[in-house]
Structure formats: structure tokens, C-alpha cells
Amino acid sequence: xxxxxxSGSYSPNDVEFLLKQITIENTPIAVKEALIQSGQKHYxxxxxxxxxxxxxxxxxxxxAMAANRQRVAADVISLAAGIVAxxxxxxxxxxxxxxxxxxxxxxxxxxxxxxxxxAAHYSISIIRDVGIDTHALRHILxxxxxxxxxxxxxxxxxxxxxxxxxxxxQRFAETDNVTIPAELYVLADLSGTAAxxxxxxxxxxxxxxxxxxxxxxxxxxxxxxxxxxxxxxGCVYYQDFAEHDLSGVFIDGILASVDGQWxxxxxxxxxxxxxxxxxxxxxxxxxxxxxxxNVSHPNYIKPGIGEATRVFLRREARLLLLQDDAAExxxxxxxxxxxxxxxIVVCPDLPYRAVALIKEITT
Numbered sequence: 001x002x003x004x005x006x007s008g009s010y011s012p013n014d015v016e017f018l019l020k021q022i023t024i025e026n027t028p029i030a031v032k033e034a035l036i037q038s039g040q041k042h043y044x045x046x047x048x049x050x051x052x053x054x055x056x057x058x059x060x061x062x063x064a065m066a067a068n069r070q071r072v073a074a075d076v077i078s079l080a081a082g083i084v085a086x087x088x089x090x091x092x093x094x095x096x097x098x099x100x101x102x103x104x105x106x107x108x109x110x111x112x113x114x115x116x117x118x119a120a121h122y123s124i125s126i127i128r129d130v131g132i133d134t135h136a137l138r139h140i141l142x143x144x145x146x147x148x149x150x151x152x153x154x155x156x157x158x159x160x161x162x163x164x165x166x167x168x169x170q171r172f173a174e175t176d177n178v179t180i181p182a183e184l185y186v187l188a189d190l191s192g193t194a195a196x197x198x199x200x201x202x203x204x205x206x207x208x209x210x211x212x213x214x215x216x217x218x219x220x221x222x223x224x225x226x227x228x229x230x231x232x233x234g235c236v237y238y239q240d241f242a243e244h245d246l247s248g249v250f251i252d253g254i255l256a257s258v259d260g261q262w263x264x265x266x267x268x269x270x271x272x273x274x275x276x277x278x279x280x281x282x283x284x285x286x287x288x289x290x291x292x293x294n295v296s297h298p299n300y301i302k303p304g305i306g307e308a309t310r311v312f313l314r315r316e317a318r319l320l321l322l323q324d325d326a327a328e329x330x331x332x333x334x335x336x337x338x339x340x341x342x343x344i345v346v347c348p349d350l351p352y353r354a355v356a357l358i359k360e361i362t363t
Contacts, residue, residue, distance in 0.1 A: 005122075005139075008216025008237065009245050014105045017218060018124045018136035019097060022234035024222060033316040037361045044127045044223035047236060048314065050211050052244050060332040061214075061246070064206040065253050067328055072205055073257035075187045075198035076103070080110040082196040083150050083185060084117065090148035091119040094140060096126050096161065097235070098215045099306065100153040102207045103187060105251055107152060110258055120144060125221035125233035128160055131168035133221075133233045138176070146180045153184060154205055157307035158282060158298065159191030190304045190352060192278030200278050202352040204329040207250055208306040211313055212238045216247050220314075281351045293319065293357060300358040305329060308356035312336040318359035319343050323350040330354050 005016040027035070027046040035041040053061075083091055091111065095104030101123045111117040120143070124136035140149065156162055166182040173179045181195075187205060189197030207214045219236040286298050295301055300318075302311050311317050312333065320337040322330055325346045333354055337344050347355075 006237070008218045009242065009247050010105060010216045010251075014108060014251075015095070015101060015121045015123050015216070017097065017101075017216070017235070018122050018133065018139055018232050019218065019221060019235040020232045021237045022222065024234070024236060029314070029316060033359065034361050042129065042223070044130060044221065047219060047222055049236070050219065050238060050241075052241060053210060053213070057209075057332070057335065058246075060335060061206060061209045063328075064204050064209055064332065065250070068204050068206055069253050069257045070261070071203060072187065073254050073261055076106045076110055076254060077114075077258060077261065078198040079103075079185060079187060079196065080107050080115065082198075083107065083111070084115055086183075086196060087148060087150060090145060091117055091150055092140065092144040092148040093119050093121040093152055094149050095121065095123045095152040096165075097123045097221050098212075098218055099155070099208065100151075101215050101218070102247070102250055103154050104152045106254055106258075109251070109255055114258075114262060123218075125223070125235075126161060126164060126168065127221060127223050127233070128164055130223050131164060131171065134168075134172060134176075136232050137172065137180075139232075141178060146178050149180050151182075151184050153186045153194075154208065155186050155188040155304060155306045156184070156191040156193050156197075157302060157304045158286065159193030159279070162191070162193035188304075188306075189278060191282040192280075202304045202354070204305050204353075208309050209332050210246065213241055213244055213246050214250050217241055217245055285351055285355070289321075289355065289357070295357060296360060300360060302356045302358065303354075304352050305333065305354050308333055308354040309336075311356035311358055312340070312342075316359040316361075317342045317356055319345060319357040321345050321347050321350060321355040321357070323348060323353050327353060 007015055024047050026049040029048045032046045036043050093104045095101045104121050108121040111119050122140055125133040162184045169180050169182040183195030185196045186194045188199045217238045222234040289301050302308055
């Protein structure tokens, strides 16, 4: 099957989505949650169709941009430097759809403008329990050397995607006899599983607040075993949302801050690695919360602002745990929880700003 890469609402120079545009039936969130937890369907087989955010919620995004764009810009500068330092033989950005896509676009622009590196950028699907899209990977390897690939995401939570990436690339080495560095590059590495990260702090990356309207109008990836056997994983392209798209607003806002910081930042760029210390913190948190709240599976615990936000945007939430109920970084989470009557519990001993627990469906 011939695949046609597309760029969503981004410029074709910014990214190629190696995803297949599909139409898929809407599965309401409550129905989806029941099907996932009963084992009848994998989460990647269903999609709850998105709706446009309210004006009140958009204002929270604008506030998040104003408060955090300088921090994100500094971390993008740092991460780009880390990529240059670790990929001396060329750079091919491979962002993990979809949270990684805006970060990949930012890195491509920074590499081109400030490092004079014209890196290709692809966005591909990786799905927990399923793995990376090997058709997309082969498409990239027809054009670029394996040692140039740089896998990019926005953040890590429990480290599931980092481990899935490593397992997928190990299988790929066995099936295709091609070894690709199983290294993940992120802005914020909460789990200690990234190879290079700009930070280990749980801070608000504004793109996590929104869905498709900050990610090139592209949905999260969808997996169908029958169609995936012949081509890329799927996605929905929300073209009807075009006049409400903020993907370019996010990119332009962060890049303006990069430009303002570049002269000073390049003198003190030190890409950091966060490994065993953060991993131990994450593991202890999962164990403690599972005991304290009688959680039956780690999949139902989502640590960090980014992962907690995803729960409220895509899943059925049970509880929101906050380190501080007055922090500006979690204002949007409090808004989401209050609008859905989800209890909020303040836990000053949390190692992260926020953790969401998924509601467990009992039958």
C-alpha cells in the first residue's frame, strides 16, 4: 500500500507525519474506558472524537504560555545542543506522535537557525503494548542512516514509552538486522528513562494543555492490526478545526523566546542526563500510591502534569493529587477536575506537581 506523508497544519518543511489519515467511529470516553479495562479492546483501537476547547480553557493555555515559554525555550536550546553533541554524523529527528511533534518542530527550527543543521523531521506512532510503527521506521531508514535517528518526546511519566522504544528497537534489530540507538530525548524526564533531557522537573509544558489544536490538527495514533500490516498506523486529521488551530502560535511563541535567550544561553548550555535517581523516585511513587489508594495496576497511575492532563482529556479520572493546590502550573488541572466534579487531594509529599488516578471500572 502506498503511503502519502503529510504535514498536518504545519509547514511541509517542519515535519512529515508518517501516519495514515483515517475515519473512525467515535467511542465515548466512558465506553472506551470500560472496553479498555475489561480487555475487550486496546486503547489504541478506539478514539474519542475531540471537541474544541472552551474560551475559558483557552485562556488557561494563554496564561501557561506567558508563564512558561521562557522555560520551554531554554530547555529546547539545551536539548538541541545535546542532540548536536551526541549525533556528530548527522541528525534525523523522529518525534513520537503526538506529544513529541511540537517539540520536534521546535528542535528542527533551532537546529536549522542556530546550529546550521538542516535536519529532517518525521513524526511516527509508538503505542504501549504494540510498539513502534515499523513501516514508518523502514520509510525513514530508506532515506537516512540509523545512527542519525533521534527519538523525541515531550516528557516522560513512568517511562513506559522509553521502555517500549527500547523493546521495539531490539525486535527491529532482530527482524531487520538494523541497529538503531534506543535513546529518547525529552524536555522533562520525570522517570529517569531518557538518554538526554533538559530537565527532570515536573513543570508545565503549555502544549500538554491542548490536544490536536496544538499538534498540527492530528489526533493521537490509532492501531488496527489488519491495516497496519500493510502500512502506517492511523490518525484523524481535524481539518475542520483549522480556524481554531494554535499549533503555529505555540511554535512561534517559543521560538521568539529562543531568539531572545540565544546570545546568553549558548554560553552555558549543559545538556543533562537523569537516570537512576529519577527512576527510583518514580518507582517508589508508584508503589506508595498503589498501596495508599488501592490501585490494581500501574497503568491507572499517571504521574506528572503532562500525563495527568492526558487523563482528563482522554480518560475517566478518579482522583487528582496535587503537591500544592495553589500552584499556577496546575491551574488548568484544577479547572478540569472541578468542571467534572473529580476530587482533588493535596499531597505535599508528592515528588511531582500532579498525579492523576484513572477510575477503575467495576463490574
